Amino acid sequence: MKTIRVKAPATVANVAAGFDILGFALEQPGDVLEMSLRTDHKIVIKNEAMDVFPNMPLEPEKNTAGVAVMSFLENIGEQIGVTIIIKEKIRPGSGMGSSAASAAAAVFGLNYLLGNPLSTIDLVRFAMEGERVACGTAHADNVGPSLLGNVVLVRSYTPLDIIEIPAPKLSVSVIHPQIEVRTEDARNILRKEIQLKDAIVQWGNTAGLIAGLMKNDVNLIGRSLNDVIIEPIRSLLIPGFQDAKKAALDSGALGCSISGSGPSMFALSTDNVKAQKIVNSMERVFTDLGIDVLTYVSQINTHGPTLEEIQS
Amino acid sequence: MKTIRVKAPATVANVAAGFDILGFALEQPGDVLEMSLRTDHKIVIKNEAMDVFPNMPLEPEKNTAGVAVMSFLENIGEQIGVTIIIKEKIRPGSGMGSSAASAAAAVFGLNYLLGNPLSTIDLVRFAMEGERVACGTAHADNVGPSLLGNVVLVRSYTPLDIIEIPAPKLSVSVIHPQIEVRTEDARNILRKEIQLKDAIVQWGNTAGLIAGLMKNDVNLIGRSLNDVIIEPIRSLLIPGFQDAKKAALDSGALGCSISGSGPSMFALSTDNVKAQKIVNSMERVFTDLGIDVLTYVSQINTHGPTLEEIQS
Numbered sequence: 014m015k016t017i018r019v020k021a022p023a024t025v026a027n028v029a030a031g032f033d034i035l036g037f038a039l040e041q042p043g044d045v046l047e048m049s050l051r052t053d054h055k056i057v058i059k060n061e062a063m064d065v066f067p068n069m070p071l072e073p074e075k076n077t078a079g080v081a082v083m084s085f086l087e088n089i090g091e092q093i094g095v096t097i098i099i100k101e102k103i104r105p106g107s108g109m110g111s112s113a114a115s116a117a118a119a120v121f122g123l124n125y126l127l128g129n130p131l132s133t134i135d136l137v138r139f140a141m142e143g144e145r146v147a148c149g150t151a152h153a154d155n156v157g158p159s160l161l162g163n164v165v166l167v168r169s170y171t172p173l174d175i176i177e178i179p180a181p182k183l184s185v186s187v188i189h190p191q192i193e194v195r196t197e198d199a200r201n202i203l204r205k206e207i208q209l210k211d212a213i214v215q216w217g218n219t220a221g222l223i224a225g226l227m228k229n230d231v232n233l234i235g236r237s238l239n240d241v242i243i244e245p246i247r248s249l250l251i252p253g254f255q256d257a258k259k260a261a262l263d264s265g266a267l268g269c270s271i272s273g274s275g276p277s278m279f280a281l282s283t284d285n286v287k288a289q290k291i292v293n294s295m296e297r298v299f300t301d302l303g304i305d306v307l308t309y310v311s312q313i314n315t316h317g318p319t320l321e322e323i324q325s
Numbered sequence: 326m327k328t329i330r331v332k333a334p335a336t337v338a339n340v341a342a343g344f345d346i347l348g349f350a351l352e353q354p355g356d357v358l359e360m361s362l363r364t365d366h367k368i369v370i371k372n373e374a375m376d377v378f379p380n381m382p383l384e385p386e387k388n389t390a391g392v393a394v395m396s397f398l399e400n401i402g403e404q405i406g407v408t409i410i411i412k413e414k415i416r417p418g419s420g421m422g423s424s425a426a427s428a429a430a431a432v433f434g435l436n437y438l439l440g441n442p443l444s445t446i447d448l449v450r451f452a453m454e455g456e457r458v459a460c461g462t463a464h465a466d467n468v469g470p471s472l473l474g475n476v477v478l479v480r481s482y483t484p485l486d487i488i489e490i491p492a493p494k495l496s497v498s499v500i501h502p503q504i505e506v507r508t509e510d511a512r513n514i515l516r517k518e519i520q521l522k523d524a525i526v527q528w529g530n531t532a533g534l535i536a537g538l539m540k541n542d543v544n545l546i547g548r549s550l551n552d553v554i555i556e557p558i559r560s561l562l563i564p565g566f567q568d569a570k571k572a573a574l575d576s577g578a579l580g581c582s583i584s585g586s587g588p589s590m591f592a593l594s595t596d597n598v599k600a601q602k603i604v605n606s607m608e609r610v611f612t613d614l615g616i617d618v619l620t621y622v623s624q625i626n627t628h629g630p631t632l633e634e635i636q637s
Contacts, residue, residue, distance in 0.1 A: 034529040168533035169526070174548060176536050206518045209554075214481070216528040217346040221480035223535040224488050236486060242521075 016049040016324035017125060021118035022314045023103045024110035025185065025279045026154040028164070029238040029270040030218035036110070036154040037164040038314035039185055044114035045101035046078065047323070048122040051094030056082060062102035066111075069099065074146070077112040078119035081143035085120050088139065089130060095123060104307070106196075107189045108273035113155030116143025121160060121318045133160050133317065137175055148196045155273065162317035164226055180313040181229040184288035186261065188295045189277040191305040194250045199274035202250065207242055214241050231267055231283055238268020238281065251276045253298045260294040285310055328361040328636040329437060333430035334626045335415045336422035337497065337591045338466040340476070341550040341582040342530035348422070348466040349476040350626035351497055356426035357413035358390065359635070360434040363406030368394060374414035378423075381411065386458070389424040390431035393455035397432050400451065401442060407435060416619070418508075419501045420585035425467030428455025433472060433630045445472050445629065449487055460508050467585065474629035476538055492625040493541040496600035498573065500607045501589040503617040506562045511586035514562065519554055526553050543579055543595055550580025550593065563588050565610045572606040597622055 022043045026036040051057065056073035060066065073079030078097050086093065097119055103111040120136040120143075140156035157165035157175050164178040218237045225233030248254040248271060257278060261269040265287045266280035278295065282288045292308045299306045334355040338348040363369065368385035372378065385391030390409050398405065409431055415423040432448040432455075452468035469477035469487050476490040533549030536542070560566040560583065569590060573581040577599045578592035590607065594600045600622045611618045 031528070031532065033525045034532060166529070166532050166536060168529045168536075168545075168549060174533070176533060176545065178536060203521065205521055207521050207524055209515065209517055209519050212519055212524040212527065212554075213345045215524070216343070216531040217478070217480045219528040220343065220346060220478050220531045220535045221486070221488060223532045224478060224480075224490060224539065227536065227539040233480075233488065237480060242524075 014049045015126065015322060016047060017122055017320055018045060018047050018100070018323050019118045019122035019125070019318055019320045020045045021114045021121060021159045021318040023114055024155045024158045025187070026110060026273040027243065027271065028222065029240040029244070029268060030215050030222055032240065032243045033152065033154060034167050034219070035164065035222070036158040037180060038158040038162045038317065039187065039309065040311040040314045041309055042103050042109070043101070044099070044103055044111070044118050046115065046118045046122060047098040047100055048119070048126060049096050050126050051096055053094050054092055055094040057094070057096045059098045062099050065102040066105050077143035077147040078115040080146040081116035081119045081140050082123050084142040085123055085136070085139040091127065095126070104189065106193060108194070108271065108275045108277040109187065109189065110155035110159060110273060112147030113140065113144055113159050116140040117156050117159035118318055119143070122320065125320055134175055136160055138173060160317055162314045166223070178223060178226050180226060180315055181231065183231070183313050184282050184285045185311050185313060186266070186280040186282065186288045186292035186295065187272060187277055187309040187311070188257070188292055188299070189307040190251065190253070190299050191307070192252070192276050194274065194276040196274045199247055199250060202246055203243065204246070211241050234281065235267030238270060240270055244270055247271055247275055251278070252304065253302045254278065257295040257298040260298050261291045264291040264294040266291050285312065326361045327438065327634060328359060329434055329632055330357060330359050330412070330635050331430045331434035331437070331630055331632045332357045333426045333433060333471045333630040335426055336467045336470045337499070338422060338585040339555065339583065340534065341552040341556070341580060342527050342534055344552065344555045345464065345466060346479050346531070347476065347534070348470040349492060350470040350474045350629065351499065351621065352623040352626045353621055354415050355413070356411070356415055356423070356430050358427065358430045358434060359410040359412055360431070360438060361408050362438050363408055365406050366404055367406040369406070369408045371408070371410045374411050377414040378417050389455035389459040390427040392458045393428035393431045393452050394435050396454040397435055397448070397451040403439065407438070416501065418505060420506070420583065420587045420589040421499065421501065422467035422471055422585060424459030425452065425456055425471050428452040429468050429471035430630055431455070434632065437632055446487055448472055450485060472629055474626045478535070490535060490538050492538060492627055493543065495543070495625050496594050496597045497623050497625060498578070498592045498594065498600040498604035498607065499584060499589055499621040499623070500569070500604055500611070501619040502563065502565070502611050503619070504564070504588050506586065506588040508586045511559055511562060514558055515555065516558070523553050546593065547579030550582060552582055556582055559583055559587055563590070564616065565614045566590065569607040569610040572610050573603045576603040576606040578603050597624065
């Protein structure tokens, strides 16, 4: 039986002014799955990333990868089973799209095993079902870029409208302070009503960010990485946020904000040397506060998942 | 003394989801000014468009073109006067950037007469001062595209950040129902607080519109021409709005919304034949309601003002 190893990347959702509509993919880290089809129609999930996610649910209907492949198989009417071995896992609760990466890898791998009946963009809606079981909402701003690479705009959910935005060559610093911010809390802390004048600033920056990405204008991208609505509130849940952001900007970051619902933070810059310097400066802020961190330096991923056959 | 004739175009601000940040320029109509320098340091304004704007203030400090040139001259420290003859005028109160076009034409013409000391984009802030005297706010979403052509994004006012977005070849239908909607009323009717969930839909569409314009994807432009915050409220001030919008869409418009603060409406389409059919269908709605209209069919202006020397 053919066995594949598929890796889907971590992602940074929201991207400052693009709350709930924008995300981009990283080269590192990612979720690595080994997958093979089964003739017994069962979805079998094994967790070999116990060190990172010891209490991962293995029942398919509770597991983000399991739900995603079930949704896929149901949609195309295929009566087949699949074995999924989770080999490597982005840390859950990091704000780097951990649940999205498993779901994205699972549907990308399954599509390959079935002879690619669907285009990658059509896989987004199945991976979204994995997100629904993991965090209660079938959002697409992580699974979209994890599957497609680059920057992804979720213009609309009703109907689903996924727009690929080509990403310029940019480096990303991500720092994951080892504190817990529950996605639910990060959402509940937000106000349901906002000022129209703030919203105008926000959609000016959203538009500026898209224009900057498409014009390959890194300064415009930097000026547009400015969130006046969500970041001022959510950053309260991240001790040291303002100092770490200042450190990033002082070290040459084009911009810096919260990754997804946090607690991870991301900063964009023009090369990996700068990105390393930036993440080092941010790390010092957190270590001074006695908070351990994980750090990642990576370019924006422009291709999506990678896949190899390890047994045919 | 050198005399020039300068024409600056009408503009459509807001462009559905781009409230207060987006505008584009039309080929027709426009404001036409004749201008020449004076040695006596006076700003002299003559109105030869009495049929359209009989009560235009002629005192420089109350006239949009006068204020714009005064701001320009003061900034560059030039001690010189200028004669401005307003030859043709877009109807005031139309929502098509009438005051902006005069201010844009005046600073564009003056810059030429002075030997082009400034780039066109640097003229925006002086034309904005003309807007301040005309409508109380120095907004840039009409003067920007009137001066630069194409689509203009006002990403930020503090500091001013004007981004040029290249426009695809699109046709515009504009219909001006002969009813009065005061800019002040159109602004006061808006709620100061809006729902976050609506704002997310709006900035998804703002981002989609920029992506569509830059990708030359007319279907994405059409899907993104959707304003869930301003249009539902301001359209109440335009009798027949919903029916006219439906008529435009049924006639093949990519999208349709209010031009600026109204009462004019605009629709985008792929060619002038469609644009004429669209405006005809909208006109029928208003004439059935006993409301006279002016209609315009034009391509998006991709060059800004035009200028010729008529006496050297």
